Amino acid sequence: MDIKLVQLLVEGIGETFYMVIVSTLAAYILGIPMGVIVYVTGEGGIRRNRPVNLVLSFIINVVRSVPFLILLVAILPFTRLVVGTTIGSTASIVPLVVAAAPFVARMVESSLKEVDAGVIEAAKAMGSTDWQIIWKVLLPEAGPSLLLGMTIAFATILGYSAMAGFVGGGGLGAIAVNYGYYRYQTGVMLITVALLVIIVQIFQEGGIKLVNKIDRRIKS
């Protein structure tokens, strides 16, 4: 393997990490509030509000239904508006966040649904405000499940980021497309795919280990 290819791959790994980590974090910054709102305004929630719930739920479903590649192209003007360009890793972050945030919102919602209703009731009986219930009960109690969801979101966003390579995004996906697909360098393609597999594996396993470590429900 020549030195140029190694350099290329190292750069690709760096770009992929940059895109995926920033996108995951941004998707959670948007997705957590969305998930919390859907949950608390939903059936049995602490702030039942049907109109808000229906509208937000609808928006989440619509964005989630659009195939990523189409979404990517459709929001190109928006991407240009935000980052000033439509090519490169930074430009990929915008569609990645837009696509992942609603997905994350649903994951957050389902993690919150796992929280024991009795605990929420006890918190209410102790005179907690709704805000205190969200911050001090719901989110911490759902913590391990939220983290587990994050590893799933990470792998999904990694997959999306590779797709972004087709339309001028950076990272390992772009290398696979440009060298493997357009120039028929099957070897390069296989290496990039293998690298993607390794990254997913490391994050998934690491995530599960971390969840087991922080989850206090598991007897030690």
Place this chain on the structure above:
Amino acid sequence: MFTLENVTKVFETKEGSITAADHVNLEIADGEIFGIIGFSGAGKSTLVRCLNLLERPNEGHIWFKDIDLTTASQKQLREARRSIGMIFQQFNLLSQRNVIDNICYPLEISGVDKKSAKEKARELLRIVDLQDKEHAYPSQLSGGQKQRVAIARALATDPKVLLCDEATSALDPLTTRNILDLLKNINREMGVTIVIITHEMRVVEQICDRVAVMSDGIVEESGTVREIFTNPRSETARKLVMPERTSDVRTPTRDYIRIVFDGQSSYEPVLSQLILATHMELNILGAGTEDIGGSAYGQLLIEKPADEEKVGIIKDILKQKNVVCEIVEIKEQ
């Protein structure tokens, strides 16, 4: 402490509406241990959850001291809830917080600083006898220990009253006894009024001062535990005071006479005397002894003789000896 005025709660379900509390009127006095007993589905859990408005009644008023909780603002309600502690059958501890942080939770949300909160929590851990479990997580504790933590948490804000929703139903008999003793001490030493919901008469017998008997959302009768035990007037109370009433199936299916002994009469051979006086064999259907507020009570169920004259003789003898008895006729179903 609490005054309930015509409290009614109706749940709408797909199968129709269920009236869990039906025009309930109750008065719970300061400093007492008040029991609400009934079989499952009687509406007692709904009623206790109305007391801190976890369930909002459809009708009626709930006075906590001089505040009408049903018309109070959200803020007033939250403040009232901080003086109303509550414990649950399933303990409902925060699973991701250790023991001391669980106890600190109610202090944290009412703005007490961390250091004084921890001090207070340690003091409460001493009261519930769990000093060595400060850093344990709920999953590492037994049921009884979890309930002790829940009690400590409920007491953290120095409440005036403690609501116990089937607090001992998930515990074994020995642990139940220990938890009830702890509640009794809290009532005596800290002056906390206690409201206990249970389906077990032995819980009521062990610690309650007064009790209300519920069935189908209605309070059928209420009075001191002694009154209800010696002279139950409602069908539900009668079933609940049965010896060995692990289930209501054991209630005799024939007419019977229920004889209640208090501490004094239990030394006299009453049954032998009845047999001698009636010249007939008496069939014993059930018997048991109970400890009510520290004194021993016994009860004996005998089959009612078909001959009304003999029944009269039995009644007279028991009356002479100051023994309470009642004749229960089983209605054809």
